[in-house]
Amino acid sequence: MSMDMYAATVPVFDRMLANMQTWIRTARDHAIAKGFDESVYLTLRLAPDMLPLPRQVQIASDAAKSGAARLAGIEVPSWPDTEASLEELLQRIQKTRDFLKTVSAEQINGSETRAVSVPRRDKEPLQFQGQDFARFFNLPNFYFHATTLYALLRHAGVPLGKMDFLGQPK
Amino acid sequence: MSMDMYAATVPVFDRMLANMQTWIRTARDHAIAKGFDESVYLTLRLAPDMLPLPRQVQIASDAAKSGAARLAGIEVPSWPDTEASLEELLQRIQKTRDFLKTVSAEQINGSETRAVSVPRRDKEPLQFQGQDFARFFNLPNFYFHATTLYALLRHAGVPLGKMDFLGQPK
Numbered sequence: 001m002s003m004d005m006y007a008a009t010v011p012v013f014d015r016m017l018a019n020m021q022t023w024i025r026t027a028r029d030h031a032i033a034k035g036f037d038e039s040v041y042l043t044l045r046l047a048p049d050m051l052p053l054p055r056q057v058q059i060a061s062d063a064a065k066s067g068a069a070r071l072a073g074i075e076v077p078s079w080p081d082t083e084a085s086l087e088e089l090l091q092r093i094q095k096t097r098d099f100l101k102t103v104s105a106e107q108i109n110g111s112e113t114r115a116v117s118v119p120r121r122d123k124e125p126l127q128f129q130g131q132d133f134a135r136f137f138n139l140p141n142f143y144f145h146a147t148t149l150y151a152l153l154r155h156a157g158v159p160l161g162k163m164d165f166l167g168q169p170k
Numbered sequence: 171m172s173m174d175m176y177a178a179t180v181p182v183f184d185r186m187l188a189n190m191q192t193w194i195r196t197a198r199d200h201a202i203a204k205g206f207d208e209s210v211y212l213t214l215r216l217a218p219d220m221l222p223l224p225r226q227v228q229i230a231s232d233a234a235k236s237g238a239a240r241l242a243g244i245e246v247p248s249w250p251d252t253e254a255s256l257e258e259l260l261q262r263i264q265k266t267r268d269f270l271k272t273v274s275a276e277q278i279n280g281s282e283t284r285a286v287s288v289p290r291r292d293k294e295p296l297q298f299q300g301q302d303f304a305r306f307f308n309l310p311n312f313y314f315h316a317t318t319l320y321a322l323l324r325h326a327g328v329p330l331g332k333m334d335f336l337g338q339p340k
Contacts, residue, residue, distance in 0.1 A: 002172075002174070002282055003173055003174060003175050003178055003282055003301055003304075003305075004172070004173060005173050007301065007305065008173055008178050008305060011305070012305050012306070012309075012310075015306060016310065046216075046321050046324055046325045047324045047325055047327070050324060112172055112173050131173055131177065134173075135173075135177065135178060135181070135182050136182070136185060136336070136337070137336060139182075139309075139313075140182075140186065140313065140335070140336055141332075141336065143309075143310065143313035143314075143317060144313075144317055144320075144332070144335055144336075147313060147314055147317035147318065147321070148317065148321060150314075151216050151317070151318060151321045154216055154217045154220060155216045155217055157217070162311075162314070165310070165314055166306070166307060166310055166311065166314075167306070
């Protein structure tokens with residue numbers, strides 16, 4: 001057994017995406033218990049110039065699907081960012097998890113030195129070798145948006161704790 | 171070249187710790203520019219039942235040093251959590267980076283199946299194999315506290331952006 005590019009990425013995304021589904025379901029229950037409209041969650045931002053909650057979910061989804069696809073050397077699926085409810089955000093996460101199931105370890109393993117190009121708006125693309133893309137760009141970016149979702153929900157009073165962030169240890 | 175346990179952990183910690191130093195220095199400059207006492211940063215929390223800013227830095231430090239030490243099979247250095255200023259938090263981060271330099275790739279590589287035990291207060295220790303410890307517990311925990319530090323500073327108006335979170339691509 002050795003750490004490989006697949007083990008370091010796809011199962012990590014899948015587990016955290018499953019945790020994110022749990023946080024959103026907990027947020028929904030919290031809104032019901034407190035008697036407020038769950039749609040207020042969709043407006044939350046940590047700062048006026050940070051992105052609101054739905055974008056945190058969408059970008060975490062993008063990081064997971066684009067990370068897996070770029071390392072596998074296949075086309076990144078393009079999905080519109082149209083989710084406008086917690087239920088639709090849950091479905092977006094599930095769609096991401098379903099896509100990850102279609103990418104095999106065989107496609108991703110050996111991608112340490114694969115050339116990965118990340119397009120940027122109005123700038124030259126970022127160029128990486130696969131290993132540095134995964135460890136210095138894609139995983140930190142994924143964790144950034146997952147943690148920001150968690151932070152927004154905690155800031156809004158949703159009863160979550162560290163073990164909900166990590167998921168239950170197997 | 172192949173992804174290995176060292177490559178997936180120690181350089182990742184070191185890079186994000188260096189980024190954290192940059193965020194804290196930017197926060198210090200922001201306090202000077204705005205004319206407020208930088209010590210107010212030390213009281214920031216995202217929620218009343220979340221830990222304040224200094225603990226986010228200390229726990230990120232702990233995650234990095236304990237992650238490296240546990241995977242290497244060496245004793246985890248124990249440091250008191252006494253930092254009471256931004257300067258002392260910067261030093262704590264530097265001390266962590268200095269410790270990471272003492273742990274070699276040879277000590278950590280091959281730790282995928284090494285038994286790792288994580289003590290908990292009032293509960294049985296968590297037991298992992300090294301690979302699952304790194305990818306499902308230690309790295310997510312490290313990113314949680316690093317991102318929460320970033321979130322606290324952004325929430326407080328410190329001028330930071332995503333590229334400060336990721337660090338400049340090499």
